[in-house]
Amino acid sequence: xxxxxxxxxxxxxxxxxxxxxxxxxxxxxxxxxxxxxxxxxxxxxxxxxxxxxxxxxxxxxxxxxxxxxxxxxxxxxxxxxxxxxxxxxxxxxxxxxxxxxxxxxxxxxxxxxxxxxxxxxxxxxxxxxxxxxxxxxxxxxxxxxxxxxxxxxxxxxxxxxxxxxxxxxxxxxxxxxxxxxxxxxxxxxxxxxxxxxxxxxxxxxxxxxxxxxxxxxxxxxxxxxxxxxxxxxxxxxxxxxxxxxxxxxxxxxxxxxxxxxxxxxxxxxxxxxxxxxxxxxxxxxxxxxxxxxxxxxxxxxxxxxxxxxxxxxxxxxxxxxxxxxxxxxxxxxxxxxxxxxx
Numbered sequence: 001x002x003x004x005x006x007x008x009x010x011x012x013x014x015x016x017x018x019x020x021x022x023x024x025x026x027x028x029x030x031x032x033x034x035x036x037x038x039x040x041x042x043x044x045x046x047x048x049x050x051x052x053x054x055x056x057x058x059x060x061x062x063x064x065x066x067x068x069x070x071x072x073x074x075x076x077x078x079x080x081x082x083x084x085x086x087x088x089x090x091x092x093x094x095x096x097x098x099x100x101x102x103x104x105x106x107x108x109x110x111x112x113x114x115x116x117x118x119x120x121x122x123x124x125x126x127x128x129x130x131x132x133x134x135x136x137x138x139x140x141x142x143x144x145x146x147x148x149x150x151x152x153x154x155x156x157x158x159x160x161x162x163x164x165x166x167x168x169x170x171x172x173x174x175x176x177x178x179x180x181x182x183x184x185x186x187x188x189x190x191x192x193x194x195x196x197x198x199x200x201x202x203x204x205x206x207x208x209x210x211x212x213x214x215x216x217x218x219x220x221x222x223x224x225x226x227x228x229x230x231x232x233x234x235x236x237x238x239x240x241x242x243x244x245x246x247x248x249x250x251x252x253x254x255x256x257x258x259x260x261x262x263x264x265x266x267x268x269x270x271x272x273x274x275x276x277x278x279x280x281x282x283x284x285x286x287x288x289x290x291x292x293x294x295x296x297x298x299x300x301x302x303x304x305x306x307x308x309x310x311x312x313x314x315x316x317x318x319x320x321x322x323x324x325x326x327x328x329x330x331x332x333x334x335x336x337x338x339x340x341x342x
Contacts, residue, residue: 001049001089003090003094005044005045006047007042007044008032009036009043011045014047014057015029017057021081021082022078025229025236026078030210034205035061035197037196037197037200038194039061041061041064042061044059050086055090058108059074060072060073060074061075068104068305068311069105069308071106075109076274077109079109087117095302105301107301108299109297110299112297121302122300123300124299125301126278126296126298127275127276127297127298128276128284128294128296129275130287131271131273131293131295132260132291133269133270133293134260134263134270134271137264139261153250154253157251158254160250162217162249162250162251163218164214164217165214165215166215167212172213172222176241177195177241179224180225182242182243182244187280205229212228213225214226214228214255214258214259223242223246224240224251225241225255226239228262230266233269234269234271235259235263235268235270236274237272240255259271273292275297
């Protein structure tokens with residue numbers, strides 16, 4: 001039994017193995033391309049072999065922040081792929097490989113229905129995944145099933161004159177990105193996705209009919225937007241953004257209502273509202289009022305360098321404060337400037 005580190009896009013064996021063993025859209029070559037183009041780093045696969053036979057693979061990206069080096073698998077879903085029988089041995093081999101690659105922190109996501117068990121001695125951050133079951137629904141039944149407050153908020157958006165429309169062309173990606181950044185700033189949260197990610201989603205998914213961006217307009221001004229990604233049987237509510245000063249008109253409500261109806265029209269089975277941290281009770285409440293079922297979601301972390309991982313976790317905590325968020329934005333801007341110069 002041995003472990004190898006490989007670049008996924010350069011290895012047909014890995015691409016074939018992943019396509020056979022995972023149907024998750026976030027384990028697809030198209031999504032890997034989005035992450036590579038967006039973050040500027042190759043998708044890495046830590047591959048577990050029994051002799052010459054590939055048994056399991058852990059895809060992800062190495063983020064080298066100089067202060068700390070993190071391997072994150074996978075974003076936003078995905079994670080471990082392969083034979084569950086070899087997983088305990090696989091995790092034991094990862095440690096020596098990560099030390100060899102000078103990885104300071106290892107992050108792994110796990111949905112409630114992922115087949116592997118939680119490994120021992122990992123820090124676990126709990127979150128939730130919200131799923132709406134739309135099997136067998138029509139638009140009429142959907143409306144009847146809504147709670148009164150949901151129907152009220154949708155009607156309010158309509159009476160206010162909000163118009164919902166799809167993205168016109170690639171130039172409007174900038175609008176979606178700015179809306180997303182405004183929302184992250186409002187929530188004192190760090191910006192995970194950059195504009196290159198949304199550009200790549202447009203090129204690799206929207207142009208192929210596998211995704212869409214929908215905007216809410218008020219008096220000709222785009223005030224909110226969402227990105228939907230289509231999988232085999234699921235619509236993923238991947239990203240949203242909105243302007244604070246227009247939230248009283250309920251643009252997010254009419255956008256989600258539109259997204260659910262798109263799922264019904266296209267015969268999908270589920271709407272996945274993605275993950276929410278347990279501390280964000282306001283967002284969880286918004287998702288659950290639509291009938292979303294709350295499922296457990298875990299972010300597992302393993303530290304291999306105590307001092308560097310301490311700095312990483314300290315930074316994450318500071319970002320959640322107003323001052324820390326401003327410093328983080330300054331650091332992001334400086335990093336982006338240097339990247340463009342390179």
